[in-house]
Amino acid sequence: MNTLSRRARLAAAEMSALTAFFTARADQVRTGQADDGVDLTFGDPHELPLPGLVAALEAHLRPRSVDWFAYKASEEPARAVVAAALREELGLAFEPADVAMTQGAFGAIALALRLVADAGEEVVIPAPGWFYAPMIRVADLVPVSAALEAETFDLDLVAIERALTPRTRVVVVNSPANPTGRVYPRRQLEALAELLEDASRRLGRRIWILSDEPYRRIRFDGVAFVSPAACYPWTLIDYSYGKVLLAPGQRLGYLALSPLLPDAQREALRAAFFPTQMAIGWGFPDALMQYAVPDLEDVSIDLAALARRRDRMVAALGAWGYRLTRPEGTFYLWGAAPGGDALGFAAALAARGVQVMPGTLFGWPGHFRICLTATMEMLERALPAFEEVAAGAAAPDVDAHG
Secondary structure, eight states, rough: SSSHHHHHHHHHHHHHHHHHHHHHHHHHHHTTTTSEEEEEESOOOSSOOOOHHHHHHHHHHSSSSTTTSSSSSOHHHHHHHHHHHHHHHSOOOGGGGGGEEHHHHHHHHHHHHHHOOOOTTTEEEEESSHHHHHHHHTTTTEEEEEEETTOOOOOHHHHHHHOOOEEEEEEEEEESOTOOOOOOOHHHHHHHHHHHHHHHHHHSOOOOEEEEETTTTTTOOOOOOOOOOGTOOOOOEEEEEEHHTOOOOOOEEEEOOOOSSSSHHHHHHHHHOOOOOOHOOOOOOHHHHHHHHHHTTOOOOHHHHHHHHHHHHHHHHHHTOEHHHHHHHHEEEEEGGGGGGGGOOOOOOHHEEEOOEGGGGGGGGGGEEETTTHHHHHHHHHHHHHHHHHHHHHHOOTTTOO
């Protein structure tokens, strides 16, 4: 007899490669093996927290009433600030009631899936892409992969259309995209909207977009951002402050409804926020984080410094023959592994004290990801290892799928 539920077993299977990678990394940290190395894997900070973040938390830490740390749902001051920021950023008429405050983007995605999808329905996810599949499995849904375009990593509308079935309920769009750094232009999003509108009509059921936007404010070179919410009314936006604040351990985010939604659907979703969040485990941010929202709206990591680190790595690795996707956003650098073997490449770097994330974890075994939240000093220490590995294996024109 099985001890675990089917959803837990499926989620564990989806997470097996990442779990093994994360466990090995944690063991290295625990035993001191990683002390002298350079960790370019996860989007963790490598410097002290932003002063603006610390000041915001300190400003609201001392209680001002007896209920300061009582149960908090989506607090109205926080929702009002978020709605105003969304109106300015996206040019859409968001209202506070369109916003549900959540425990980061994880909480927003979990809420979105439970709001619009029923058990057994399908969610189309990008490949390469973030680790959506386990979250989809524990919501009793079915992940269906749709590959991005092999060279540009743009949306592949043909692949998305092929992934659609009578059981499709949600298509995930991640822009700026993790791990590739691509920012999808309006024309691609409008084409996707037309595709999903036609498919919804043909299948006789509404297909939603979940627009995963935690890197929306981390963009380079003046690249413009357009949310699918501006192109397709049936869009839910998830967002996390943890990226722009580089504080993933302080869980703060939200789910927002496209203001273009028809009134009936918009009101139904608004009404469902609170009971659904309560039912999935009081899925609201802690009181302190919600109080801090007005102070955190203008706090950001140094994007200019991040761009300099990107440019340094692109120039150096490019000179050694690496094929890279120059990121337009996020804090990642995505490239083809010399020889087309991401695991072998990551192991060769690890033997030289540098940790990167192999593309196998993203369903793309011919590539690797570097996290640019490392300091410039760390990147400089890592560069000789990249040069040595490149010299040890010619970098052929590998297929993007590895």
